[in-house]
Amino acid sequence: MNRPLDTVIELQHALDRLRRAETQLGGIPDWMKELDAQYRERREEIDSLEHTIETARTERKEAEAGIADAQEKLKRYQRQINEVTTQREYGALLQEIDTVKGQIAGLEEQGLAALERSEAAKGAVEEKRAAFRDLEDRYQAELARWDGEKPGIAEEARKLRERIEVLRERVPRPHLAHFERIYDRTHGRAMAPIRKVERARGATMWHCAVCHYNVRPQVLVEIQDRGSLVQCDSCKRILYLEGEGEGEEAETVTASGQAQA
Numbered sequence: 361m362n363r364p365l366d367t368v369i370e371l372q373h374a375l376d377r378l379r380r381a382e383t384q385l386g387g388i389p390d391w392m393k394e395l396d397a398q399y400r401e402r403r404e405e406i407d408s409l410e411h412t413i414e415t416a417r418t419e420r421k422e423a424e425a426g427i428a429d430a431q432e433k434l435k436r437y438q439r440q441i442n443e444v445t446t447q448r449e450y451g452a453l454l455q456e457i458d459t460v461k462g463q464i465a466g467l468e469e470q471g472l473a474a475l476e477r478s479e480a481a482k483g484a485v486e487e488k489r490a491a492f493r494d495l496e497d498r499y500q501a502e503l504a505r506w507d508g509e510k511p512g513i514a515e516e517a518r519k520l521r522e523r524i525e526v527l528r529e530r531v532p533r534p535h536l537a538h539f540e541r542i543y544d545r546t547h548g549r550a551m552a553p554i555r556k557v558e559r560a561r562g563a564t565m566w567h568c569a570v571c572h573y574n575v576r577p578q579v580l581v582e583i584q585d586r587g588s589l590v591q592c593d594s595c596k597r598i599l600y601l602e603g604e605g606e607g608e609e610a611e612t613v614t615a616s617g618q619a620q621a
């Protein structure tokens with residue numbers, strides 16, 4: 361017998377699986393996450409060192425260009441020395457020459473510092489690159505393995521989309537619209553299993569496993585006997601009994617991580 365509730369449970373389950381498949385296809389699989397993080401971290405370290413080398417190189421070039429300019433200026437001043445006629449002019453020119461010499465010394469120091477920085481970074485990057493090679497190999501191997509798995513997951517996603525269409529057709533329209541409204545509002549977790557809670561003195565109670573609000577016994581009967589779509593009084597999700605429908609509620613519950621947070 362095809363009760364609306366059973367179909368809706370299966371629909372939610374298929375949507376969960378589709379979302380998982382799509383998330384996987386859009387990113388990297390869980391089993392690759394650790395290596396991927398390691399790979400990115402090392403890659404970034406190397407990139408950062410390469411950046412340091414590049415910056416130092418530019419700085420050195422700039423210092424060298426500055427030195428060349430200053431030396432031209434110095435030559436010019438030294439030529440002018442022979443042409444000065446007054447003591448004042450001579451003194452002023454000597455002052456200029458001193459200033460330029462000071463500039464050259466400063467630029468030489470800058471160039472040297474940049475060179476030292478670049479040498480240190482070069483040494484470090486060589487070391488890191490050597491250590492990175494092994495990681496790179498492992499990463500490429502996992503990447504290849506992941507590429508091999510992708511078509512299977514894409515095929516699964518395709519089948520799930522088809523199945524979802526079939527299930528959508530099967531659910532009566534008002535029920536479907538109802539489900540989809542809740543699905544959107546709850547960010548993909550429209551269903552809530554009913555949990556049994558044992559109370560003191562052997563009393564049994566039932567509550568919604570998502571929000572823990574009580575579920576009235578007659579609701580339980582309605583779901584059990586007629587497979588009706590009944591919402592939780594508090595979180596408004598569609599209630600179902602564990603073991604109903606596909607029997608995969610546990611997965612349905614854990615699949616939509618958002619609701620658990």
Ligand SMILES: [Zn+2]
Pocket residue numbers: 552568569570571572573592593594595596597
């Ligand atoms: Zn609830």
